[in-house]
Amino acid sequence: MTRPTTLVVDELSKAFGRRVLWEGLSFTVEPGSMVALTGRSGSGKSTLLNCVGLLEPVTAGRIVVDGADLTRFGRRRTRQFRRDALGYLFQNYALIDNASIDENLAVVARGRGRASRRAAFDTALEQVGLAGRGGEPVYQLSGGEQQRVALARLVVKAPSVVLADEPTGALDHDNADMVVASLRSFAEGGATVVVATHSEQVAAACDRRVDLDGVRTEGLTTSIGA
Numbered sequence: 001m002t003r004p005t006t007l008v009v010d011e012l013s014k015a016f017g018r019r020v021l022w023e024g025l026s027f028t029v030e031p032g033s034m035v036a037l038t039g040r041s042g043s044g045k046s047t048l049l050n051c052v053g054l055l056e057p058v059t060a061g062r063i064v065v066d067g068a069d070l071t072r073f074g075r076r077r078t079r080q081f082r083r084d085a086l087g088y089l090f091q092n093y094a095l096i097d098n099a100s101i102d103e104n105l106a107v108v109a110r111g112r113g114r115a116s117r118r119a120a121f122d123t124a125l126e127q128v129g130l131a132g133r134g135g136e137p138v139y140q141l142s143g144g145e146q147q148r149v150a151l152a153r154l155v156v157k158a159p160s161v162v163l164a165d166e167p168t169g170a171l172d173h174d175n176a177d178m179v180v181a182s183l184r185s186f187a188e189g190g191a192t193v194v195v196a197t198h199s200e201q202v203a204a205a206c207d208r209r210v211d212l213d214g215v216r217t218e219g220l221t222t223s224i225g226a
């Protein structure tokens with residue numbers, strides 16, 4: 001069970017130079033909730049995920065996770081947050097291509113005993129439809145299979161904040177359903193889940209939407225609860 005986690009985005013603004021993506025964006029994601037970030041291409045969905053994942057600085061505002069403002073974290077707390085709390089499903093999967101599936105899962109399973117690791121890997125691979133394939137090198141897998149390895153890695157990590165960037169992009173309908181079900185099971189375990197997506201299937205499966213189109217000085221305030 002993941003520690004129940006609340007995410008608050010408070011009056012957040014982001015600009016690249018003079019180009020303002022959004023201003024005064026505020027919303028709260030309660031533990032157990034799944035939120036879809038929607039909006040046209042270029043509206044800043046990936047950028048918002050990158051801000052929450054501490055890969056991109058914000059221009060103004062706060063991002064508060066369980067009472068701590070991430071935007072004020074120094075290097076040590078940033079590293080800890082990424083290592084202990086954050087699960088990020090990137091569009092490019094961020095796998096080690098020339099390593100096996102199991103070796104990729106091992107990256108997030110440091111400190112666990114061999115038997116406990118194996119059990120966790122087997123459960124995760126079963127969940128994503130890759131049972132028994134842990135020894136295969138990642139570079140031999142299809143795009144959709146690689147996406148499912150990235151998901152299995154999150155299942156092993158069991159993060160309390162899950163960020164997913166277009167997580168069903170390379171998948172057929174059944175596998176997209178599997179990804180949505182996995183994201184839902186993170187939420188049911190107490191995590192907050194934020195998914196950037198163009199997919200109506202994915203957005204409809206979330207509890208709420210935050211639409212980034214037209215979030216400007218007039219702001220947007222919404223509360224997203226379980």
Ligand SMILES: Nc1ncnc2c1ncn2[C@@H]1O[C@H](COP(=O)(O)OP(=O)(O)OP(=O)(O)O)[C@@H](O)[C@H]1O
Pocket residue numbers: 016021039040041042043044045046047048196
């Ligand atoms: N490091 C950067 N420097 C300057 N501009 C950037 C940078 N990163 C992103 N942008 C710009 O910010 C805008 C938002 O990009 P972002 O990828 O967040 O949009 P998105 O809503 O996720 O788009 P898509 O739906 O196409 O994936 C784009 O116009 C992009 O070119």
